[in-house]
Amino acid sequence: MTTSSGPSDRYKAVWLIFFILGLGTLLPWNFFLTATMYFTNRLGDPQNISSLERLPGLNSTDEGQQPPPTYLQARFNNFMxxxxxxxxxxxxxxxxxxxxxxxxKVRILGSLVAILLVFMMTAALVKIPLDPLPFFVITMVKIILINSFGAILQGSLFGLAGLLPVSYTAPIMSGQGMAGTFAALAMICALSSGSLLADSAFGYFITACVVILLAIGSYILLPRLDFFRYHSMKDKTEYRVHERHAELETKIDLIKKDEPNGVEQSYPNNTPPQVPSEKPSVFSIFKKIWVMSLSVCFIFTVTIGVYPAVTAEVKTTIAGSSEWKRYFIPVSCFLMFNIFDWLGRSLTAICLWPGKDSWHLPFMVAARIVFIPLFMLCNVQPRSHMPVFFHHDAWYIIFIILFSISNGYLASLCMCFGPKKVLTHEAETAGAIMAFFLSLGLALGAVLSFLFRVVI
Structure with a gap:
């Protein structure tokens, strides 16, 4: 169907494709996080073969029987x-x-194929015995590849969404949030089963391969859809019209300046007049979106600063010897964070308040800094300096809900509004800049998380 503003998105096909592509950007990394137990077990002493058989801690109540961690096991999370x-x-x-x-096309499709190959290799290595050091090195190389291609994919995807209406950034953010929820559910399933570790890990990685294949197929289908083709070609047409208009204005301006003398204008030092560049300046675009860029950076600095370095160390005070003690962090921290983060991201599909030019948005972003002391004052153990003020589990769960839903909603707003504050032909560059500041926030948060944990 075609409307006055172009063809409609039939059956929400383009929206669903961007959701799947968003899922594909973070699912690989979340699956690596979910399988941390598998990686650390593979890094144990070779003589402790029994430690590789079943997921530890699921069927045994005697933690003292576990061998002490090796150096590679103890430092795995830091290196990762x-x-x-x-x-x-x-x-x-x-x-x-x-x-x-x-x-x-090379950036997006090439990144997806590279990530698929890494996961196929990871699934194959589950069945191949290796000594701890070679396995550690291979794993670190795979993590580097996953995040390198993931960064290229994410930036390209947000830039691509910038060519479409503002609501089409929301499915990317929503898909990324669903990736975390999927990983958290996988973790809980692993805790509730006594399955063989190798079988569980193999299932993780094969599932990731299937999702990446689905993302590749979705991206190949995307240019065939009228809605996407209309908006992408509309952008290129407007860009060419803009360039021709700017060139015409320059020529008219020069003719007007030459009219009094009726001769060709000469230029000192034979310097020709400046012609507008075909490629927009990255810095000039940043000046238009610096508020959105710094806002999304600050959002993820606060989030990664305490999640999961601080939030995963909170201990339940009401469980006693019940099963809730085992499931407290997987459910209250990982599952609830990802569910409400996803809900926050999804809210932008129906609500875009406050507007892109409102100062309420950066104020709300700055206000999230209050979550840092709130989580520090929960029952984080062990602790050396700060007292526990919020003892009950309910406080922690309330904070997690507000923390996660504000993270998803505000981050999605910033990523939606960034490309819309610039000219149409600058939208893809703006999307890439926003993705860079998102990644910068993740890196800053990871560094600050060490400080936040030491302060407690």
Whole structure:
């Protein structure tokens, strides 16, 4: 169907494709986080073969029987964070400046295929015995590749969404939120079963391969849809019209200046007049969206600063010896955060308040800093300096709900509004810049999380 403003999005097909692509951007990394138990078990002493058989801690109540962690096991999370955040930031930065030189199709499709190959290799390695050190090195290389291609994919995807109406950034953010929920549910299923560790890990990675294949197929289908084709071609047409109009204005201006003398205008030092550049300046675009860029950076700095470094260390005070003690963090921290974060992201599909030019938005973003002391004053254990003020589990759950829904909603608003504060032909560059500041916020939050935890 075609309306006065172009064809409609039949059956919400374009919306669903962007949702699947958003899911594909974060699902790989979330699956690596979910399988941390598998990776750390593979890094144990080779003689402790029994530690690789079943998920530890699920059927045993005697934690003292577990062997002490090796150096690689103890430092795995630190190295994993380092190998994830640095490539994410570096490649997002490169994507902001180089996206105009590499075709969009190569960036998105190439990244998806590369991520698929990494997961196929990861699934195959589940069945191949390796010594801890080679396995550790291979795993770190895979984490670097996942986050490098993920950064390129994310920046390109937000830039692509900038060509469409403002509501089409929301499904990307919503899909990313659903990736975390899926991973949290997988973690809970693993806790509630006594399945073999290798079988569980193999299922994780095969599932990720299926989702990435679905994302590849969705992206291939996207240019065939009238709604997407209309908006993408409309952008290019407007860009060419804009350039021709600017060139015409320049020529008219020069003719008017030459009219009094009736001769061709000469220029000192044989310097020709400046012609508008075909490629918009990254810095000039940033000046238009700096509020949105810094806002999304601050949102994720606060979020990653305490989640999960602080929030995952909170201990229940009401469980006693019940099963709630085992499920408290997987449910209250990971599952609830991802569900309400996803709900916050999804709210932008029906509500875009406050507006893109309102100062209420940066004020609300800045107000989220209050969550840092609130979580610090929960029952985080062990602790050395700060007292516990919010003892009951209910306080922690309330904070998690408000924390996660505000993260999803405000981040989605910023990512939606950023590309809409610039000219149409600058939208893709603006989307890439926004993705860079999102990644910068993740990196800053990861660094500050060490400080926040030490202060407690």
């Amino acid at each position: 964070t380092l190998c994830a955040m640095l490539p994410l930031l570096i490649f997002t930065c490169l994507n902001s400046f180089l996206h105009q030189r590499i075709p969009q």
